[in-house]
Amino acid sequence: MTALLLLLPLLLPLAAAFLARRRAEQRSLIALMGLELALVLLCLFCKGEFSLPFLPGMPILLRLDAVGRIFSVLFAAMFLLAGIFGFEYLHEKRERYYLFYLLTLSAMLGLCYAGNLLTFYLFYEAMTLLSFPLVLHEQTEASRRAAMKYLGYSLFGAALALFGFFVVYPATGGANFVPGGALQGAAAPLLLAAAFAMIVGFGGKAGMMPLHDWLPTAHPEAPAPASAVLSGVITKGGVLGILRTIYYLCGADALRGTWVQTAGLLLALATVFTGSMLAYKEKVLKKRLAYSTVSQVSYVLFGLLLMNRAGFAGAILQAVFHSVAKVCLFLCAGAFICKTGKTRVEQLYGIGRSLPLPLFCFAVTGLSLIGIPPFAGFVSKWYLAEGSFTAFPALGWIGAAVLLVSALLTAGYLLPVVSKGFFPGEDFPGEPIRCGLCIKLPLIALACAALLLGLFPTQLLGWLSGIASGIL
Numbered sequence: 023m024t025a026l027l028l029l030l031p032l033l034l035p036l037a038a039a040f041l042a043r044r045r046a047e048q049r050s051l052i053a054l055m056g057l058e059l060a061l062v063l064l065c066l067f068c069k070g071e072f073s074l075p076f077l078p079g080m081p082i083l084l085r086l087d088a089v090g091r092i093f094s095v096l097f098a099a100m101f102l103l104a105g106i107f108g109f110e111y112l113h114e115k116r117e118r119y120y121l122f123y124l125l126t127l128s129a130m131l132g133l134c135y136a137g138n139l140l141t142f143y144l145f146y147e148a149m150t151l152l153s154f155p156l157v158l159h160e161q162t163e164a165s166r167r168a169a170m171k172y173l174g175y176s177l178f179g180a181a182l183a184l185f186g187f188f189v190v191y192p193a194t195g196g197a198n199f200v201p202g203g204a205l206q207g208a209a210a211p212l213l214l215a216a217a218f219a220m221i222v223g224f225g226g227k228a229g230m231m232p233l234h235d236w237l238p239t240a241h242p243e244a245p246a247p248a249s250a251v252l253s254g255v256i257t258k259g260g261v262l263g264i265l266r267t268i269y270y271l272c273g274a275d276a277l278r279g280t281w282v283q284t285a286g287l288l289l290a291l292a293t294v295f296t297g298s299m300l301a302y303k304e305k306v307l308k309k310r311l312a313y314s315t316v317s318q319v320s321y322v323l324f325g326l327l328l329m330n331r332a333g334f335a336g337a338i339l340q341a342v343f344h345s346v347a348k349v350c351l352f353l354c355a356g357a358f359i360c361k362t363g364k365t366r367v368e369q370l371y372g373i374g375r376s377l378p379l380p381l382f383c384f385a386v387t388g389l390s391l392i393g394i395p396p397f398a399g400f401v402s403k404w405y406l407a408e409g410s411f412t413a414f415p416a417l418g419w420i421g422a423a424v425l426l427v428s429a430l431l432t433a434g435y436l437l438p439v440v441s442k443g444f445f446p447g448e449d450f451p452g453e454p455i456r457c458g459l460c461i462k463l464p465l466i467a468l469a470c471a472a473l474l475l476g477l478f479p480t481q482l483l484g485w486l487s488g489i490a491s492g493i494l
Contacts, residue, residue: 027068028084028135031061031094035128039121048109048460051120055102062098062131066091071137079196082144083137087199088489089338092482093262094134096342100255100349101127103464107353108247110460111360115159119245122155130255133262139187139197142266146183149259150176150227156248157240168236168243175236179226183263186220189213190271199266201492203273217272218282221327222289224263227256229316230323231293238300241312242365246356249308253315254349261322261341269493274329286327291424293320298431305367307355310435311348317428318344318391324421325406331494333409335486339402342482343475347387347399350468354384357465361455370439372446376455379462381443383469388436390472393429398476403429 038054071085086094105123112119129152132145150173158169191197193213194204205213226233237257241249268274277283297317304310322344325337357380358364358373374381390397407425411418475482 026072027061027065028072028086031058031065031098031131032084032128032135034058034061035124035131039124039128051124052102052106052109055105055124058127059095059098059102062094065094076140080138080140080191082141083198084132084135084141085137086135087201088485088492089262089265090134090136092338092342092485093258094131096345097127097130097134097255097258100345101130101251103467104247104250104254104349104353106460107250107356107464108245108460110458111247111356112245119156119159119248122152123248123251126152126156126251126256130259133259136266137199139190139199139266139271142199142263143180143183143187146227146259146263147180149256150180153248153252153256156252157244159245159248160243162243165243168240172236172240175226175233179223179233179260182219182223182226184223186216186223186267189216190220194271197271199270201270202494203269203276204271205273205276213272214277214280214282217267217277218285220267221264221282221286224260224267225289225323227260228264228319228323229257229260229293229297230320231289231296231316234293234297234316237316238304238309238312241315241352242306242308246308246352246359249312250349250352250356253312253352254345254347257315257319258341258345261319261326261337264323265326265337268326268329269334274494278329283327283329287324287421290320290324290327291421293317294324294428295424298428298435302431302435304435306365307358307367307370307439308352308365310367311351311355314351314391314432314435315344315348317432318348321403321406321425321428324425325409328406328409328413328421329494330409330412331487331490332405332412334490334494335483336402336405336407336409338486338489339405339479339482340399343390343398343402343472346468346471346475347391350383350387350465350472351391353461353464353468354380354387357457357461360461361457367439371442372450374440374444375446375450376453377457378444378454379457380465381440383465384436384443385440386469387472388440390476392432392436396473396476398472398479401476401479 136142301313410421
């Protein structure tokens with residue numbers, strides 16, 4: 023009976039989406055998204071699995087493991103906060119927006135609850151198709167091009183993952199997610215090629231090169247709350263795909279030391295550096311944050327590909343902390359756009375005199391993204407550097423150096439927004455602009471989370487240690 027509870031978080035957004043289609047009433051939808059988070063928290067205590075026959079030998083399988091628990095709470099919380107923000111940001115076509123927004127949430131939770139690769143892949147494709155209208159929301163020519171680019175890159179990445187599926191399925195006896203991997207013994211050359219195809223394919227959704235270019239195109243055209251979940255949450259769908267491939271299908275022991283690990287690490291580090299450089303040069307704020315996502319999510323992929331305890335802990339911490347920080351940063355950018363219409367970095371001089379709270383929250387989560395203690399990002403980057411030295415005692419400094427250079431570049435493209443926003447000069451004009459609670463509350467909650475998770479990471483680290491013991 024408790025396994026049936028896993029269906030409730032998947033079905034409630036469908037009912038809420040129907041309500042949104044009929045009438046996007048603010049209080050009702052916020053209450054339903056809050057109830058959704060409560061159901062996700064309730065499901066943390068669920069045991070067992072729910073299976074539905076689909077194809078011979080390939081059922082749709084739902085079950086919740088430790089990794090799914092962490093990501094399900096993260097996804098539901100971020101969608102709730104970005105959804106609340108949207109009520110003040112969006113003025114037109116709100117019904118259609120929340121229809122697809124809530125359906126996307128249902129697909130994202132399906133990724134967390136998937137117990138085999140078939141179920142994961144079905145929800146993964148649903149996530150792409152349902153989030154496509156969020157990019158297309160404004161229905162301008164630029165948004166159409168951006169949405170088609172997002173769809174094209176996503177489907178190509180999914181096709182690579184599907185090739186891996188066909189190869190991995192018979193080798194693993196059904197492609198069920200098994201802690202430590204379902205492969206027995208060393209991986210054959212074809213299996214290694216399949217694993218690499220899946221890493222690159224899922225990595226496209228996570229913004230890893232060479233399938234990263236949809237992010238800087240899609241984010242500026244999507245509404246800010248949609249950009250927030252695209253960057254902070256939907257990219258983590260790709261992260262989950264890579265995590266399941268390495269640790270629950272192939273197994274870290276089968277991939278460690280192979281060309282797959284080497285090539286994956288090189289791609290991740292190249293993406294970290296390139297994304298930071300492009301963000302540093304970019305002048306449009308949302309596009310700058312999109313390039314930042316290209317870089318920062320590849321920190322997560324780098325940690326997963328290290329295939330050791332410290333790297334795994336750093337990767338999951340970075341996934342959580344990046345979601346918190348990047349959702350907040352995009353919502354802050356949305357507040358600037360909503361209240362002043364300013365989209366470029368040079369237009370934000372003195373913005374702190376008009377919108378002090380959004381800029382203050384931008385500063386707090388920006389410091390976390392850079393990795394300044396005591397904010398959350400410092401903890402994850404510390405473990406990533408430790409994992410690099412543990413995996414490669416002689417060459418670990420290369421990975422740590424790339425992470426350090428990226429952190430300096432991150433400071434270079436985030437801190438000037440804060441310094442020039444708060445200190446434009448004594449004679450700079452500026453009048454306070456009022457923000458409603460739908461803007462203030464999500465920003466305050468996310469900024470507080472970035473600080474508290476950095477001050478008190480022990481509980482989360484304990485959970486990650488338990489997960490690592492079962493898969494490494």
